[in-house]
Amino acid sequence: MNRSRRTVLSTAALTLALSALVLTEVAHAGKPVPSGKGTSKEEGGSDKTGIFAAAKVQYSGSVAKGGGSGNVSSADVNWAPPPCWYAPYLGAKDFKEKMSGDIKDAKSAPGMGGHAGAAINEMQRHYEDDYGWTDTPGYKDYNVEKDGEGMFWAGVENPNEPDYLKRTGCTDLPFWVDNGEPPPPQHEEAITPEMLAALAYQHMELPGTKVTLAPEAVTKVNLPTWAWLDKAVFDEVKATAAINVPGFNLEATTTAKPKSLTLDPGTKDATTIPADGECPIVDGKIGEPYAKGKSKETPPCGITYRRSSGGETFPLKASLTWEISWTGTGQANAVGMPNGTIEAVQDITVEEIQSINR
Known part of the structure; x- marks a missing residue:
């Protein structure tokens, strides 16, 4: 009735x-x-x-332990997984x-x-x-x-x-x-599969973003600091969310691929290389390791500090942008999702170059 x-x-x-x-x-x-x-x-x-x-949604792949949120943040502030x-x-x-x-x-x-x-x-x-x-x-x-x-x-x-x-x-x-x-x-x-993809995104655990620097930790005023990422960071990362019960099976896999690195020197008295601070992936790598004999060259990715940190440190923030997509039940072709970012802060000491007057 x-x-x-x-x-x-x-x-x-x-x-x-x-x-x-x-x-x-x-x-x-x-x-x-x-x-x-x-x-x-x-x-x-x-x-x-x-x-x-x-x-229960079951998670597998590179996901946070204990069911908590992963370490990736959406670059789109208006995007969110289903509540x-x-x-x-x-x-x-x-x-x-x-x-x-x-x-x-x-x-x-x-x-x-x-x-x-x-x-x-x-x-x-x-x-x-x-x-x-x-x-x-x-x-x-x-x-x-x-x-x-x-x-x-x-x-x-x-x-x-x-x-x-x-x-x-x-x-x-x-x-x-x-x-x-x-x-x-x-x-x-x-x-839906798209909702599961968003949940997989929320639980995804991406590699940390520790940038290698030369000079490391302590640099000099007006001396270009080279920055690069280890190649191991560039492996794509997958996380899967699934519901499997009698008469109902649904799953989605979210894939993240590194896209670019953005450097924020932690002070306005610095110049980033490139000028916008965004270092793209070129030939499967971001930046270039410093090698002996390159001291007078301009690094493809780096920072030049224009003043000293005065005995303290500058918080260098490195943000790695990941390109996110998903596939799942009924969706074989990858569908784009908002980019994700991982941020890490490293303390940098900047010293004046000492000179001798004769």
């Missing part, structure tokens, strides 16, 4: 009821929870994460067991009268008695008769999203999706 949204409790009341059943944010790594198995330590899940603990999304959660029988227990606990909790208690009753009818409304069909006995033919999907919070309101924005009630079918179009935040 479907009813208009206007004839049921407000979205706010349903959200209140839903949040009464949710404990904490989803874990970010681990094995998926297959239909008919429920959660267990062996499956990488914990039954204490609430109904928002949807199928939340919808993904497969549990099969029908497991979902019934999970929801029935949570609803029972919520009803017995203090303060669950009034609108909150009524909303929980509506939610129970939604999954047990086929009570639905516009665009949100109800279910008879949690779809148990279709167990193995699909899964309930639920919202997942991105634990690395600092904005709480964005992180908790996927508040639709868990909904059913048949195996092999796309999620209903009204759930715009349903997980």
Whole structure:
């Protein structure tokens, strides 16, 4: 039986009821929870994460340990990975067991009268008695008769999203999706390969950017300082994010390739080489190692300081720009993403050249 949204409790009341059943944010790594198995330590899940603990995104390749954000920042300040999304959660029988227990606990909790208690009753009818409304069909006995033919999907919070309101924005009630079918179009935040690529980007761990200098650490006023990067830095780096559960498999691989190095000398009294401070990759390398006999030559990448650091140091900042792209399920050709940057700061001492008057 479907009813208009206007004839049921407000979205706010349903959200209140839903949040009464949710404990904490989803874990970010681990094995998926297959239909008919429920959660267990062996499956990488914990039954204490609430109904928002949807199928976990698994990360592989060059990614940060412990599930935290990687060390690469997007050059586009307006770009960000998804703060939340919808993904497969549990099969029908497991979902019934999970929801029935949570609803029972919520009803017995203090303060669950009034609108909150009524909303929980509506939610129970939604999954047990086929009570639905516009665009949100109800279910008879949690779809148990279709167990193995699909899964309930639920919202997942991105634990690395600092904005709480964005992180908790996927508040639709868990909904059913048949195996092999796309999620209903009204759930715009349903997980996609492009979203997985963005998550892989967020977790990517790139090599550090320590520039080799000559002279090293201590240089002289008006003496060109040569700068270059070890060739090992130029290997492309890959990170993969995937969701694999019965009837649903999705993955994306994000690839980073070094593009250019930008030097910021840490003082206005310096000249960068090239003038804009950006050293491009030429013949598979950035800059050129200093060699004996090149003291009077101009380096292809470097800095000339015009005054001393006065017994202190200048913070030389080196920013390595990486070109980012992704491929994934249904997308064989590489698709561009915003460039990424890695920054490192090195302390440089600049001394006056001592001269002798005769």
